[in-house]
Amino acid sequence: MSHPVLEARDLLRRFSNGRGVGPLNLLVSQGEVLALVGPNGCGKTTLLRCLATRSTPGQGEVLWFGDRDPALARPRLGVVFDATAHADELSARENLAFFASARGAPVGPSTPLLSQAELSDVADEPVASYSYGMRRRLLLAEALAGDPELLLLDEPTLGLDVAGQRWLADVLQERAARGTAVCISTNDTEFVESAATRVCFLVDGLAVHDSPLDELLASLGGSREIHLTSRSQLPVERLRCVPGVEGVALVEGGAIVLAHQREGLLADLLATMGDLDRTLVDLSVREPGLADCFLRITGRALGD
């Protein structure tokens, strides 16, 4: 039985413009990698800042390890925000030493974290000389230092190359296997598919769906993602009425159609478009993924 590490109860934090998050409930247990997925402005970062003790909810509460006191939680958290701020004049080794030490887990000069983050060659150079991707790797290494029991990562793949993303997915899975609870906010669905165990879809600050990743992807069995690229506006409502179509979302330059695979599907879609099929530039059929789950459940494309 895994224990709840993080719990949000009726959490609400809205700004004067109505943006923000909540009310919502959330639970992250030991060994889970929860991905908060949603389009830009849906409240992912606001939620993560509340969960990371940086912001206080307007209503509701957050419990870390069963306790409401953020000060008690902080020694057990590893947090990455979007800012890559460091003591730029100092080296990665010195920055890492400080953050580890501040969390009560001093690291030696030969910590494996720097080599895992592929920074060992530049570990003694000032951080000011680093590229954005290298700074992001250092942020992640700092968050991982001291084996925190709860990792809260905002857009963790930002600036990471393919190898970096693979490294991060491996690290998160390895930490989760050791009992660490992980909560990431992202709209990088490929990364979520490779690293998460559970997914929570956020739309306009509300949790509209929360389920294990495997279940979510399994629900797509037999479905196909059809990309229509067109020079003119596509008839979304008519496309939605085609038998087998589970969702349609307009994207820049066309539309994405999620549909259950059946004979004659493409012909029906083209027929529905009528004369507009002459403006069709491209049509491609792909294996569906998490972004299609989002489309089917919310009726919106993740990039909206």
Next chain:
Amino acid sequence: MTENAPAMGLKTSAPPRTPGTGPRSLWQLELRATLSRRRALAIKMGFPLLLVIPLVATDAPQFFAGMLLTILIAMVGTVGTGVSVTRSRGSGWLDRLAVLPLPRWRISLEIFFAGWLVDCVQATIVFLVLELAQRPDPFAILTTWLLALATLGFSGAIGLAVATLTDNAGEAMLFLAVILAPMLFLSGLFTGVPATGIRYWVAQVLPFSYLSDGFQLCLHGNPPYGSSMSFLLAAIGFGIVAVGASAALGRALLARGA
């Protein structure tokens, strides 16, 4: 202290640093970072000489010399702390510190302390020049030096207070000017402290009036209210106020952006 990264993939030719024990506390980290900026540090340490050497070399009137040196100390304390903390807020550095298991008061006090240490060295250079050029009474220069260090702390606390209002360095400078100018005026730096009235009492609760008198004493002047003992007591009092205010401002400083 936390400028963002250069363009992706571009590397500067900064020299590698020798591996060793990393900073274990925030003040150590901040101090190391400041000491690593060698060119900026050289300018910071050198520029008080541009003011103090002509003042003592030309036997400028003690009242004006005291005023200018006091303004120098006030500016060093407020601008140094105010602008660097404001930048730290803007870059997200304080966000990162805020989720560490460190008490709010300690974060703000350690940032304040690291900046104050460097400012103290800067102020001490001024006193070394005064000592060499003027040979003032040893007790007078010692107590005035202590008072200058306390005034740096007091000014640094003003800088921290301003950093709670904005995360824009230019705006912070504006706030500092708006706050500091009336304080310096009310301290009697431009006109002297009147013998009675509200300006007299306001001058008693600000360190700048004492420091100005202290400098005048070190320059063999005859300030109307100054005595070495009063400078010592003022140094202790304003030092305590600076430390207390800096710690108390921690919550407000880290609450911004939360």
